[in-house]
Amino acid sequence: MPHLPNMSVPAEDFDDFRKMTLLSMEEICRDIFKENQHRIKIKKEAVAVRNLVNIFHTTLQISNEKGFQTMSLRDLSRVSGLSMGALYSYFSSKDELLEMIQNQGRRITLKILSQRIRAGDAPSVQLQTAIRTHLYLTEVLQPWFYFSYMEAKNLKKTHRKKAIESDLVTEEIIREILEKGAEKGEFRVDHPMLTAAVIKAMLQDWYLKRWKYSGRKIPVQAYADFIIEFVEALVLRKSSESSR
Amino acid sequence: MPHLPNMSVPAEDFDDFRKMTLLSMEEICRDIFKENQHRIKIKKEAVAVRNLVNIFHTTLQISNEKGFQTMSLRDLSRVSGLSMGALYSYFSSKDELLEMIQNQGRRITLKILSQRIRAGDAPSVQLQTAIRTHLYLTEVLQPWFYFSYMEAKNLKKTHRKKAIESDLVTEEIIREILEKGAEKGEFRVDHPMLTAAVIKAMLQDWYLKRWKYSGRKIPVQAYADFIIEFVEALVLRKSSESSR
DNA sequence: AAAAATAAAACGAGCGCTCGTTTTTTATTG
DNA sequence: CAATAAAAAACGAGCGCTCGTTTTATTTTT
Incomplete structure (x- = not known):
């Protein structure tokens, strides 16, 4: 059990996040169903949602x-328990399945971050909130x-562009917070864009290397x-603490 | 053109690195040829190396x-200009091609890092060297x-294990440097393992998001x-500079 | 002359996808 | 309420195609 970082933050904070945001597989699939009526041949919402949960869960797993x-659609068929024909009631091609999945995450990220970052807060609070929210969300x-990260290369060009834009949204949000903090004299940020990009990398490592952090019981x-501690060490430096 | 970080480091440092390490596609393929005589049916080194360069370059590109x-082997054949039959002179299955590529990088990373990190140097110098070397190498x-990063999931279980171990080697090296610096009272590191993991994430973002940094002319x-500045802000903190 | 590569054909397996058929669910009727 | 009909959902066999792989006579390169 590694010695853990500063534990003064209440341990229920993540559970609060979970309760407040009410994110579940079912809600996500209900949204997908509503937005894709034109491509899903199933009429009954309850039936559709139930099977979409199954399909997406299995697709992500495999x-x-x-x-x-x-992954072949026969793999998906076998593991999900749905026939090949039934699968095609929910999407008309394997590519479409990919797009449906990739389209999630984007709106969710932006939505949740926007909700939780309050305009009136101090930049340092906003920065903490942005970091914490992103990590909890992922x-x-x-x-x-x-x-979304690993399979972005499978997207067609137009959709790949959207994925890239989406990737940059979080960075933009962080960059703006950093710049505002710098204007107010709260932060020392020489390169907001680069700093935001690197912070983003730190956040992504959490979900890309989940096995590693999980194995270390973090x-x-x-x-x-x-x-937050790492980032604040940089942006809350005093002038005389320049590393060089 | 973004305002760049501290440019007091001589601009030729990367070029020096390049000259000193003599890493080239050709050298790598020569090593591969020598280590895989049993699976490559071509006898003449010059011929084999030339075509391996082509095969690997094309494989990586696609x-x-x-x-x-x-990517199909027909894709590889068409783009590389080698026939299907010729390709099978160099590897006996698509899986083997994958392994040959994945086996590179590991020994190179360890080798170059070991060469460049001198045991007698101060931990702060070692840390800078490790970071710089890794980035230049990648x-x-x-x-x-x-x-290697994106395709690790294609590996069979035994090889995937090796890839994971290799992923952790760089972290180990960094962790050891951090711990040594902490012992010597040079660094303030509360969680060497976690710190090393996050530093690794920063390093990996460079080669995973090359398009982004390249687009920003960094x-x-x-x-x-x-x-280095970011990391030193954390590890070179003074006691009173704790962010919380 | 030996080595390397080509070009073409072929194999068997599996792929994404379609479509006729069957089953299940729901609505209607007596 | 039970039986029937209609609608919805799902099934699964098979299509045309591509895949990785192998083979061989011939050509090209070294």
């Missing part, structure tokens, strides 16, 4: 193990985020605390 | 664009490192300088 391209939806709160 | 599984061999030296 794909995150061996890759979306390596903790709840780890398979989705992992999939809870998401501890990781969040540590990243 | 795979890094759309994935190893998505700059020279970006397609290899990117491939040279590897500038990135290295920035990461």
Whole structure:
């Protein structure tokens, strides 16, 4: 059991997040159903949602193990228990399945971050909130985020562009917070863009290397605390503490 | 053009690295040829090396664009200009091609890091060297490192284990440097393992998001300088500079 | 002359996808 | 309420194609 970062943050913070955001596989699939009526041939919402949960859960499971391209629809059929024909009631091609999954995450990330970052807060509070929220979000939806990251290369060009833009949204948010903090004299940030990009990398490592942190028994709160500490060491430096 | 990090480091440092390490596609393929005589049917080294360069270059190019599984051997044949029959003179299965590529990088990383990190140096110098060396190395061999990261899931279980171990080697090296610095009272490191993991994430972002940094015209030296600054802000903190 | 590569064909397995058929669910009727 | 009909959901065999792989006579390169 590694010595954990600063544990003064209440241990229930992540559970609060979970309760407040009410993110579940079912809610996500209900949204997908509503937005994709034109491509899903099933009329009954309850039936559709139930099977979409199954389909996406199974797709993420298999794909995150061996890759979306390596997974065949026969794999998906066998593991999900749905026939080949039934699968095609929910999407009309394997590519479409990919797009449906990739389209999630984007709106969720932006939505949750926007909700939780309050405009009136001090930049230092906003920065902590941004970091913590992103990590908690990716903790709840780890398979989705992992999939989106690893399978982005399978997207057609137009959709790949959207994925890239989405990737940059979080960075933008962080960059803006950093810049505002610098303007107010709270932060020392020489390169907001680069700093935001590197912070993003720290956040992504959590869901990309989930096996590693899980194996080391590091809870998401501890990781969040540590990243905040790391980042604040940089941006809250005093002038005389320049490393060079 | 973004305002760049501390440019007091001589601009030729990366070029020096390049000259000193003599890493080239050709040298790598020569090593591969020598280590794989049993599976490569070509007897003449010059011929074999030339074609291995072609095969690997093409494989990395296509795979890094759309994935190893998505790339077919007919794709590889067409783009490389080698016939299907000729390809099978160099590897006996698509899986073997994968392994040959994945086996690179590991020994190179360990070798170059070991060479460049001198035991007698102060921990702060070692830390800078480790960070800089890793980044320069992945700059020279970006397609290899990117491939290794993204395609690790295609490996069979035994090889995947090796890939994971290899992933942890760099972290180990960094962790040891941090711990030594802490013992000597040079560094303030509460969680060497976690710190090393996050530093690794910063290093990996360079080669995983090459398009982003390239698009922003950030040279590897500038990135290295920035990461060093970021990390030193944490480990070189004074006691009173605790962020909380 | 030996080595390397080509070009073409072929194999068997599996792929994404389609479509006729069957089953289940729901609505209607007596 | 039970029986029937209609709608919805699901099934699964098979299509056309591609895949990784192998083989061989011939050509090209060293």
